[in-house]
Amino acid sequence: MSGIIEQKKQIVSDLAEKFRNSKSAVLVDYRGLDVAEVTELRNQLREAGVEYKVHKNTMIRRAAAEVELSDLDEVLQGPTAIAFHTDDAVAPAKILNNFAKDHEDLEIKGGVVEGQVATLEQIKELANLPNYEGLVSMFLSVLQAPIRNFAYATQAIADQKEEESA
Numbered sequence: 001m002s003g004i005i006e007q008k009k010q011i012v013s014d015l016a017e018k019f020r021n022s023k024s025a026v027l028v029d030y031r032g033l034d035v036a037e038v039t040e041l042r043n044q045l046r047e048a049g050v051e052y053k054v055h056k057n058t059m060i061r062r063a064a065a066e067v068e069l070s071d072l073d074e075v076l077q078g079p080t081a082i083a084f085h086t087d088d089a090v091a092p093a094k095i096l097n098n099f100a101k102d103h104e105d106l107e108i109k110g111g112v113v114e115g116q117v118a119t120l121e122q123i124k125e126l127a128n129l130p131n132y133e134g135l136v137s138m139f140l141s142v143l144q145a146p147i148r149n150f151a152y153a154t155q156a157i158a159d160q161k162e163e164e165s166a
Contacts, residue, residue: 008059011055012059012063013063013066015060015082016064016066016067018051018082018084019115020067022084022085022086023113024084024088024089024113024118024126026108026111027072027076027110028081028096028100029079029080029081029106029109031078033103041096041099045096048085048088048095049087050091050095051083052081052084053082055082061076067115071117072110072112075110088132090126090127090130092111093108093111093126094126096127097123097127108120108124
């Protein structure tokens, strides 16, 4: 009996550690999905480096309380699976949101982003953001814009002077 209790304590501490170390965690209700759909979802998440596991709500509640995320208690009804990612806050939300659009049985309940409890609406907003590489690309294009505009202006002046001299 004490071995089972020790296993449960270990699961709770592992979950609490994942909540602490993850950029985001998304909680979903997967009822109604068949085996093929769950397998497809797990494959998509695995390819993106997202850890996806089903846990008992009591274990999740205890882990959430340990890391002061007790507001998660209100979404812990029915079967719950959690998708964690340690590096990319957008990936779990994006994959689960896109999957939920095609499969009505998957329901996003809420989550945790950067250590703060997030509502369903916030998770959906996060899912609509581009991933890390997309954000870096946008940022770099913003940084390059002034240089590019300066180059165009310099070229226009050079072309104008050339026309005047000809």
